[in-house]
Amino acid sequence: MVRPTDPPLTDPADRPATYREVFAVAEFRWLWAALLGSVIGDQLARVALAILVFDRTGSAGLSALTYALTFLPDIAGGPLLSGLADRYPRRQVMVTCDAARAVLVALLAIPGAPLWILCVLLVAVQLLSAPFQSARSAMLATIMTGDKYKAATGLSTVTSQSAQLIGFVTGGTLVATLGTSEALLLNAVSFALSAVLLQFGVQERPVPAHTDAAVKPSWWGSLAAGARLVWRDKKLRYLAALACVPGFYITIEGLAAPYAAALGEGSLAVGVLFAANPAGQVVGILLFSRASPSRRLSLMGRLAIMSCAPLIFCVFEPGLWVTVALWALSGVAASYLVTTQATFVQDVPDAQRGQAIGLARTALIVSQGIGVLVAGAAADHWRPALVVAAAGVLGVAFAAGAARGYQRA
Secondary structure, eight states, X not given: OOOTTSOOSSOGGGSOOOHHHHHTSHXXXXXXXXXXXXXXXXXXXXXXXXXXXXHHHOOHHHHHHHHHTTTTHHHHHHHHHTTHHHHSOHHHHHHHHHHHHHHHHHHHTSTTOOHHHHHHHHHHHHHTHXXXXXXXXXXXXXXXXXXXXXXXXXXXXXXXXXXHHHHHHHHHHXXXXXXXXXXXXXHHHHHHHXXXXXXXXXXXXXXXXXXXXXXXXXXXXHHHHHHHHHHHOHHHHHHHHHHTTHHHHTHHHHTHHHHHHXXXXXXXXXXXXXXXXXXXXXXXXXXXXXXXXHHHHHHHHHHHHHTTGGGGGGGGOOOHHHHHHHHHHHHHHTTHHHHHHHHHHHHSOGGGHHHHHHHHHHHHHHHHHHHHHHHHHHTTTSOHHHHHHHHHHHHHHHHHHHHHHHHHO
């Protein structure tokens, strides 16, 4: 029997934060509402632009290139523009980025604009996403502390993925009903609404002070300092490595179509394969959010390994539904990424969070891009199932090394 004077059997500080506690914070509710609208609008705009370019040119290649342009600018924007979140008030950065994106997307909606102008405007819109996302993540870490921040990060991830699915599913129907220009105008409205919500719902905070408050680092100095911080701190370095593990399991998205074809399945199977991993991630995030913070941290490395391990069994070329189950299981384990990213942000000094977040985000995007490109090239020479299995083997080895390094650090 536990006497009243005995210490508690569990540490109250290790209790997992609940989504109810997260939503109880008014500023988070405004941030969440702004995120929901802008993500749905983004997916709608991507679908609209791809359809617009294909209708004008009849070229599937140009349509795919236009879609790729919505991701590529993040590679440059992450290192070069994320530092703005450390040099200027973060609410100001977010509101300015959203207002600018509203104007640029509205220009995209002008009928008859030359394609090269559309591409330039699209790149500009995507470049602004890097400072916005860095400012948002850094601001969220200020508003929410401890495990509430991890819960808020997980909830934001679930919201983003769910909103992306909604945007993709409804995008084609809305574009067909309204037209491409009208769909793009809806995206512009979503950015303008996000700017209004952030301006009036989130409290402005001063620029975080650097170690030497009298010296404001230059643009290059901020970038170099952020890179040094991540590289020299072993914990941050291995957390960044764990965040790059998706570069291995992302190969399943790039190979979904040829994999389905090799199974003798059609386009419906491609959609199911595409949805398997994201759906698994949503389930995993909701499931593991109920574990204690220390438990999630202890499972992080093992889950990173498990996010790639199920792919190895694809070497046996199982049927469609077994493959879907394997890819969904990979997604469930990939929920570790929420803990990894949140721990990374919380371990970075507030004055350098924006720049460090941008660098880590760029590393994630580059690793995913390389993974898809290498897997696609390999699938021209070997069976898709074999390529997926090989990516699983390499991913397990990489994740195991990163996990071991983090434990030592």
